Amino acid sequence: MRPLVTTFSSWARRSAVSFVAAAAMATPCFATPFFFSTGNVDGRIGTASRPDSPAGIEIESADDFVLTNPTTLTQATFIGLLPSGLPLASISQIVVEIYRVFPNDSNVGRTSGPPTFSTDRVPTRVNSPSDVEVVGRDSGVSGELSFSASVLSPSFTVANSVVNGINPLPNVLTMGEGPVTGEEVQFTVNFLDPITLPADHYFFVPQVLLSSGNFLWLSSIRPIVSPGTPFPPGFTDLQSWIRNENLAPDWLRIGTDIVGGTTFNAAFTLTGTVPEPSTLLLITVACFALIGGRRPTRTAIPSP
Secondary structure: OOOOOOOOOHHHHHHHHHHHHHHHHHOHHHOEEEEEEOOOEEEEEEEEOEOOEOOEOOEEEEEEEEEOOOEEEEEEEEEEEEEOOOOHHHEEEEEEEEEEEOOOOOOHHHOOOOOOOOOOOOOOOOOOEOOOOOEEEEOOOOOOEEEEEEEEEEEEEEOOEEOOOOOOOOOOOOOOOOOEEEEEEEEEEEEEEEEEEOOEEEEEEEEEEEOOOOOEEEEEOOOOOOOOOOOOOOOOOOOOEEEEOOOOOOOEEHHHHHHOOOOOEEOEEEEEEEOOHHHHHHHHHHHHHHHHOOOOOOOOOOOO
């Protein structure tokens, strides 16, 4: 079994969590609302994203967002495709993971270094998610998150898909696995244990486990247009990435590497609050303590 990454004592993490909670609750009446959206779905691609289970190995699809202030995330939505006719009751688990951008939280030494930071399995790690997650929430863990789902369309077709074709070099380019038709579903996730993060550039990874078949996360319009949220000045909207358990800790660009000649965003929103300035320093210190003491990631790093 591949070892999980952990670098901090449980006592320190509990202290950091308590610190974050105290800071976040200090001035709730004066918090500024936060909202981010990538906009509407575009029907170009759906990509698998599921936790590890007896039904199949873990697959993670990721798209990015930016926080310009320490922020507490309380809710997320994302839109995906379920197999046609599959009841919503077949949704058995949802996991949300947050990653920073490489080279944070990553073993840079296993790459080629600048300018491409390639490995023997992927062309580049530049602007990819990091090796390991910063934080995650799991509906299978009591008190972490709750979710609901609603059907937006009983029949929706995407022009392309990626489920099984997540291959290391030299076979990364598959051009995708073709069109898929299914139910278009919006998922709403409430973080019962809110996620508080410092200002930074992140990737959002939602994973859905079904009783049968695969959830496909739907792409959204790129570049972002209304009703999506433009990225703040000085930050670039990065394309979507994907990996499976066999490729980890590396990632592939869904558009550039796997499909070829294009790029994608994915459909999601984030809702939360930004505290008033008097509490920002307190929360920033707490956030960095929490990141330093993140729990063991669900994504394992191969042994040397």
